[in-house]
Amino acid sequence: MARLKLDFVQVIRSKRKTYYYFRREGYPRKELPGRLGSDEFMRAYAEALREEREEVGASGTLPGSMKALAVAWRKSNQFKELKAPSQKSYTRLIDSFVEIHGNKMVKTAEPRHIRAILESMSRTPAQANALRNVLRQMFQFAFDHGWRTDNPVRDIKKLKYKKKPFPTWSEADIEAFEARWPLGTRARLALALLLYTGQRRSDVICMGPKNIHNGSIEVVQEKTEAHLFIPMHPQLLAAIEAGPCGEQAFLVTQTGKPFASGNAFYNWFKECAIKAGVQAKLGPHGLRKAAARRMAEAGCTPHQIASITGHQSLAEVERYTKGVRQRVVAEEAMQRLVGPEKIAIKNP
Structure with a gap:
C-alpha cells in the first residue's frame, strides 16, 4: 500500500509513541490526533488547513512588498467572499509566489516582470495561468486601494497550451x-x-x-x-x-x-x-x-x-x-x- 503523504505534517517519533504536528510557515503549530490517515486525524488536518494565518507573520512584513499586498488581500472582503475551494487554491498559489517574490515591491512591478515569471512556468501552463488569475486580482486590489496607479497584469494573456481533458469511462x-x-x-x-x-x-x-x-x-x-x-x-x-x-x-x-x-x-x-x-x-x-x-x-x-x-x-x-x-x-x-x-x- 502506498504511504500517505500530506503537506505540512511533521512526524516526531519517541520510544512509546509517534506524534504528528501540522507545521506551516505563518500558521500556528497544532498537534494532530489519532493515527496518520485516520478519520480523527484527517478531520483535524482539514481544520488546520482552514485556519487563518497568525498575525505575527504579517507584522514583520516589509511595507509595500508583494507579501504585504498578499496579506492585505487575504484579509479583504473580496477574498473572503470567494468560495472555500477557491480560497484554498488561491492561498496555495499565493504562498508559493510570496516565498520567492515576497520582498519585491508592488509599485515597481511591470508587465515584463510578470510575463517573465509566468513564462518560467511554461512546463506547467495550467498552474501559470492560475497564478496569472490570482495576480490579476491582487493587483486590481492594489489599484483600488492606492498601492498603484494601474494593474500590470490586466493585459497579460494566458499561456497557450493543449489542455488534456479528463478521460471518460467507457x-x-x-x-x-x-x-x-x-x-x-x-x-x-x-x-x-x-x-x-x-x-x-x-x-x-x-x-x-x-x-x-x-x-x-x-x-x-x-x-x-x-x-x-x-x-x-x-x-x-x-x-x-x-x-x-x-x-x-x-x-x-x-x-x-x-x-x-x-x-x-x-x-x-x-x-x-x-x-x-x-x-x-x-x-x-x-x-x-x-x-x-x-x-x-x-x-x-x-x-x-x-x-x-x-x-x-x-x-x-x-x-x-x-x-x-x-x-x-x-x-x-x-x-x-x-x-x-x-x-x-x-x-x-
Whole structure:
C-alpha cells in the first residue's frame, strides 16, 4: 500500500509513541490526533488547513512588498467572499509566489516582470495561468486601494497550451467496476452516485437521506451554487437500497463516518477502480463525463444534459459530448444518403 503523504505534517517519533504536528510557515503549530490517515486525524488536518494565518507573520512584513499586498488581500472582503475551494487554491498559489517574490515591491512591478515569471512556468501552463488569475486580482486590489496607479497584469494573456481533458469511462470500464464491486458494497454505491447524478465528487460525498425529496435528489453545487433536483435513476435507487449508507451521508468510510474531503474520497475511489482492473488514469470526474455521454447517446439536448449536470455553459456540455454528437450526426447523414438500408456503426 502506498504511504500517505500530506503537506505540512511533521512526524516526531519517541520510544512509546509517534506524534504528528501540522507545521506551516505563518500558521500556528497544532498537534494532530489519532493515527496518520485516520478519520480523527484527517478531520483535524482539514481544520488546520482552514485556519487563518497568525498575525505575527504579517507584522514583520516589509511595507509595500508583494507579501504585504498578499496579506492585505487575504484579509479583504473580496477574498473572503470567494468560495472555500477557491480560497484554498488561491492561498496555495499565493504562498508559493510570496516565498520567492515576497520582498519585491508592488509599485515597481511591470508587465515584463510578470510575463517573465509566468513564462518560467511554461512546463506547467495550467498552474501559470492560475497564478496569472490570482495576480490579476491582487493587483486590481492594489489599484483600488492606492498601492498603484494601474494593474500590470490586466493585459497579460494566458499561456497557450493543449489542455488534456479528463478521460471518460467507457461502458467496458463501468462493467468491469460493477463486476468487481456488486450491489451492497460502498464502491458500487459510489459509482452509482457519480454516474447517475452526474455530479462532482465534492457534491457526491455530501449527498444523504436528507437530500431525497419526492423521488429526486436535491443538490446545491459547491462550485457553482447551482440548485438542482435530479430524478432518481432506478439503478441509483437500487444501489442506495442495497447500501451500506450512512445516516448523514450516503458515502462513508470504513469506520462509518462521512469522507473528510473530496480528495480523501478520490484516493479511496481510485484504489477501488484499480482493484477492478480499470485504467489508472480514470477517476470520479470521468464518471461525470460518462453520465453526460450516456445522456447524449440517448438523444438528450445540451439543455437537458445541463439540467442534470448543472453546467452553466452549453459549450462545456458540447465539449463533453462532442464525440457522441459527431457519431450520431454522421450516422443520420449516411442513413439519408443510402436510404432505408440500415447503417451499422460499431462503437470504437
